[in-house]
Amino acid sequence: MKPKISRFTLQLIKKNAFFLFGIFFFTAIFVVFIPFQLKGYLQIKQEIEKEEEEVEKLVSNQQKIDAFETFDIDRLYSVVEEAVPSTEDGLNVLASLEYFSNQALRNNFFITSYSNPFTKSSEGVLSISIEGTGSVKSLAGLMQSLQTAGNRFITLDNVEITGTEANAVFALNYYSKKIPEMKGAKELFVSEDNIEAVRQVQNSLEKNYIPDPSLELDSNNQTYQTNPDPFGS
Amino acid sequence: MKINLIYKQEKYRKIEKKFKIIRYTIIFVGIVAFITVAILFFLTFSQNAIYSELTSQKSVYLRNATQNQEKEKKVHLLDKKGALIKEGMQNELQFASYYQILDPFLQFESTSSSEVDSLAVDKDGEITFSKNFYSFSDLLANLSIFESQSFIDLFETAGIEDMSLNSQSSNQYSLTFSGQIKPAKELE
Numbered sequence: 001m002k003p004k005i006s007r008f009t010l011q012l013i014k015k016n017a018f019f020l021f022g023i024f025f026f027t028a029i030f031v032v033f034i035p036f037q038l039k040g041y042l043q044i045k046q047e048i049e050k051e052e053e054e055v056e057k058l059v060s061n062q063q064k065i066d067a068f069e070t071f072d073i074d075r076l077y078s079v080v081e082e083a084v085p086s087t088e089d090g091l092n093v094l095a096s097l098e099y100f101s102n103q104a105l106r107n108n109f110f111i112t113s114y115s116n117p118f119t120k121s122s123e124g125v126l127s128i129s130i131e132g133t134g135s136v137k138s139l140a141g142l143m144q145s146l147q148t149a150g151n152r153f154i155t156l157d158n159v160e161i162t163g164t165e166a167n168a169v170f171a172l173n174y175y176s177k178k179i180p181e182m183k184g185a186k187e188l189f190v191s192e193d194n195i196e197a198v199r200q201v202q203n204s205l206e207k208n209y210i211p212d213p214s215l216e217l218d219s220n221n222q223t224y225q226t227n228p229d230p231f232g233s
Numbered sequence: 234m235k236i237n238l239i240y241k242q243e244k245y246r247k248i249e250k251k252f253k254i255i256r257y258t259i260i261f262v263g264i265v266a267f268i269t270v271a272i273l274f275f276l277t278f279s280q281n282a283i284y285s286e287l288t289s290q291k292s293v294y295l296r297n298a299t300q301n302q303e304k305e306k307k308v309h310l311l312d313k314k315g316a317l318i319k320e321g322m323q324n325e326l327q328f329a330s331y332y333q334i335l336d337p338f339l340q341f342e343s344t345s346s347s348e349v350d351s352l353a354v355d356k357d358g359e360i361t362f363s364k365n366f367y368s369f370s371d372l373l374a375n376l377s378i379f380e381s382q383s384f385i386d387l388f389e390t391a392g393i394e395d396m397s398l399n400s401q402s403s404n405q406y407s408l409t410f411s412g413q414i415k416p417a418k419e420l421e
Contacts, residue, residue, distance in 0.1 A: 006244075008244070008245045008248070009248055012245075012248055012249060012252050015252075016252045016255065016256060019252075019255055019256045019259045019260075020255070022259040022262075022263060023255070023259060026259065026262045026263060026266050029266045029270065030262075030266065033270070034266070034269055034270065034273065037270065037273045037274070037277065038273060040277060041273055041276055041277045041280065044277065044280045044281060044284055045280060047284055048280060048283055048284050048287060051284065051287040051288065051291060052287060054291060055287055055290050055291050055294060058291065058294035058295065058297075058298055059294060061298060061301075061305060062294060062297055062298070062301070064308065065301050065304050065305060065308060068304070068308065070304065073304055073307050073308060073311070074307070076311055077307040077310065077311060080310070080311055080314045080315070080318075081310075083314075083318070084314045084317060084318065124317075135341070135342065136332065136341040136342075136349070136352070137332070137336075137341060137342065139328070139332075140328060140329045140332035140333070141329070143328040143329045143332075144329040147322075153318055153321065155321045155322070155324070155325035155326075155356075156325050156326045156328055156356070157325070157326060157355065157356050158326060158353070158354065158355035158356060159326065159328050159352070159353070159354055159355075160351075160352070160353040161349075161351060161352040161353070162350070162351045163350070163351075170328075173321070173325075175317060175318075175321060177313070177314060177317055179309070179310045179313040179314065181306060181309075182305065182306065182309050188305055188308060188309060188312075189312060190308055190311075190312045191312060191315070191316065193315075193319055194311070194312045194313075194315030194316045194318075194319055195311060195312065195315050196315075196319075197315045197316075197318040197319035197322060198311055198314065198315040198318060200318075200322070201318055
């Protein structure tokens with residue numbers, strides 16, 4: 001039987017055995033090792049992109065927080081929590097209406113009646129109808145300081161005036177809203193316009209602040225009775 | 234090495250040539266494989282370095298974020314409630330501004346010749362007012378004001394709704410006007 005591989009070929013195979021082994025070796029490198037390495041590289045690249053996004057988000061949040069002074073955040077927060085509370089409080093609305101009446105008096109406008117503040121409301125908005133008398137000018141003056149009467153954020157819906165002595169009926173809206181907390185590590189969105197609106201309310205509150213006379217203490221008139229022997233007869 | 238040069242020389246050369254090609258190919262492929270592996274090693278190594286740096290950066294920012302959690306919550310709330318306030322401000326009726334704008338034309342304080350009888354305005358700018366006049370000449374004088382371009386320019390749409398005569402009343406002539414006034418911000 002004639003051998004399939006000649007002696008010379010066999011010798012050549014032996015001579016080039018190293019290179020023939022190389023065929024298998026490099027095939028294994030190209031088929032197994034390089035794809036495996038490439039997969040690892042692509043995975044880490046994806047991880048980097050994900051990490052970069054998260055770091056970017058964290059940096060952005062940090063910058064947004066740093067843009068505020070700590071005291072500024074606390075002050076604006078207390079203003080906005082009072083002006084637009086999380087849940088509506090009937091007593092708070094009544095106190096605000098009382099404050100509003102006082103402010104109306106300062107403008108020579110007399111409030112004669114309020115509608116029941118607990119009947120007409122939609123989600124987050126409490127609507128109150130108010131009647132009063134005074135000149136149109138005095139009503140306009142009152143409306144200038146309306147937005148934060150009684151430390152609440154109030155808006156005006158409509159005004160109806162009849163007669164020269166301005167018997168007026170107007171509708172006010174009180175707002176409340178519960179803001180759901182941020183869940184997880186999310187990017188913080190802060191609009192300059194929104195913060196500016198809060199600052200406007202804050203400025204308005206400071207401008208329209210009327211101290212309650214009953215709470216004012218005149219330190220010069222305060223006298224304290226002292227008893228050197230409180231247990232004595 | 235024993236080679237039959239007489240019969241096999243030609244065939245041997247052919248096979249040897251093929252092996253030569255294989256040798257060069259393998260050398261070439263080996264170089265390519267080495268370069269590819271080296272590049273991938275270098276890239277993976279550098280990406281790993283970037284990844285570990287990012288991880289340490291992230292842990293620092295996360296630590297800060299935990300410390301700022303309370304501030305973050307407050308700023309989030311400020312933004313959301315600020316949006317509500319902004320919307321409320323944009324949609325509300327700017328009565329004081331409208332008063333300033335309309336007073337030179339309507340003269341809200343009653344005069345010897347006329348008086349504003351009624352006024353209704355809402356946040357959408359729908360406005361209706363009626364004015365009483367003591368004489369026909371006063372009515373004509375005011376009509377020229379209401380027909381003036383500066384008055385018409387205040388409104389999107391406007392028109393006289395009613396004009397009546399009441400001989401029994403001292404305020405003989407009455408004029409009712411209705412329309413839609415432009416937003417106060419545009420007019421200021």
